[in-house]
Amino acid sequence: MRFQPVLDTLPVYEAGKPIELVVREFGIPPEKVIKLASNENPYGVSSSVQAKVSEALVKMPLYPDDSYRELKESLAVSNGVGVKNVIQGNGSDQIFDFATRSVLEKGDLVLQNGKTFSMYSIYSGQCGADTLSTDSTEHDLNRFSDLYKKHHPKLIFLCTPCNPIGDALPKTDVFSFLDTISPETLVVLDGAYMDFGKTRDPKTEILPAEIVSKYPNVVYTGTFSKVYGLGGMRIGYGIANEEIIRAFYKLRPPFNVSQLSQLAATEALKDQDFVNQYLESNLRELEKYETFSESKGLPFFRSYANFLTIRLDRAKLSSTELFETLLREGIILRNLKSYGLNAIRITVGRPDQNRIVLDRLSALL
Structure with a gap:
């Protein structure tokens, strides 16, 4: 079958790893998986x-x-x-x-x-x-x-x-x-x-x-x-x-x-209280990731979103190594190798999730 020639050069979009994949591949209970890869709202919905x-x-x-x-x-x-x-x-x-x-x-x-x-x-x-x-x-x-x-x-x-x-x-x-x-x-x-x-x-x-x-x-x-x-x-x-x-x-x-x-x-659209509470939590928790990165001497991009991108050029692990290590532990982050960056993008989660992720990052980095 012949397809449009333009398809030969188009990449396939790669989404963040789903929780179900980690459960299947590593046998981790779904309630133990921390997914901070796709910039979702960690508090769910109103x-x-x-x-x-x-x-x-x-x-x-x-x-x-x-x-x-x-x-x-x-x-x-x-x-x-x-x-x-x-x-x-x-x-x-x-x-x-x-x-x-x-x-x-x-x-x-x-x-x-x-x-x-x-x-x-x-x-x-x-x-x-x-x-x-x-x-x-x-x-x-x-x-x-x-x-x-x-x-x-x-x-x-x-x-x-x-x-x-x-x-x-x-x-x-x-x-x-x-x-x-x-x-x-x-x-x-x-x-x-x-x-x-x-x-x-x-x-x-x-x-x-x-x-x-x-x-x-x-x-x-x-x-x-x-x-x-x-x-x-x-x-x-x-x-x-x-x-x-x-x-x-x-x-x-x-x-x-x-x-x-x-x-x-x-x-x-009717529940702005839910939105405002999330925005306030996001900024507080985002600043924790920034403080951590500064303490480790890791450069990052100042973020105006619900995630932080941390560069790993000075780290002992590459973004792929860090991503795969944490994935096996049930922590899903986003590896930015496909963007040409030795960096990870971390969605800002709830305080309990962020505490676990920061502890593991501190030990690994």
Whole structure:
């Protein structure tokens, strides 16, 4: 069978190791496994969300309301935009898919950071586009500008705070950069970790309403997988001007978000106390990892997210060795070797989880 030639060069996205794999391979009871690899909410989900989903199980045989009116109205109100400015996605990465397919053709160029979420280039590659990456690990908008002026890419991805590094850009810098971009260039502003960034430094907060009012060529994307704890529900969203949203809807498959997912997301927006408590805990625990790294002389990237990326160039173990050693003990971290970094990314967990992980890291490093 012959497949599209572009598939020969595309990598397969590698997700963090699931708990089930560790249970099967090493015989560790699931309740003993500590998974801090995929930037999930270690506190689970709001109790009101759990109750809402339980009540709605009776609706499983039915297709969801394909207008997703209730969810979009909730998102519109919480973000200060209109319903016509919102589109729901099967995770925010489905919005990235819509963005690439809406504007890219074979031979087009896409601009992104040197180290960033790998699905940007994968979706772009599926369209036959080529990716331009800055030569910087953290975001450097001067380098973005240089590449933009030289190559005039069709699409730009900005991830702030950035996965897998954790760096964040000040809003004023982002807006100054966007002011220089042609309205014919689509920009995707990935705000998956925005809540964590604004908690650490309010200057990094970018509001979707500001994007809609100022930039007709920018789409803001968000997700319910992080602060709301709905990673397993696979639900995200895009917010942009109506022209972009109308174009994306032409690419959207029917019923692209499940019945239970939209109900869970709508309910999650109502419980900001749960979100705020998690954000406060995350920052406290993140600072413990930073203090540990400093005490061990291990360089790390200052994080504005719910994880810390620690470089191991000065350590006696490589990232692969450390990752595999801890995996056999039931501790799942993220090895960043595939990103060209001798580093591990640690999702900030609950205090009890972090205590165990820090003890083991101290002994090994």
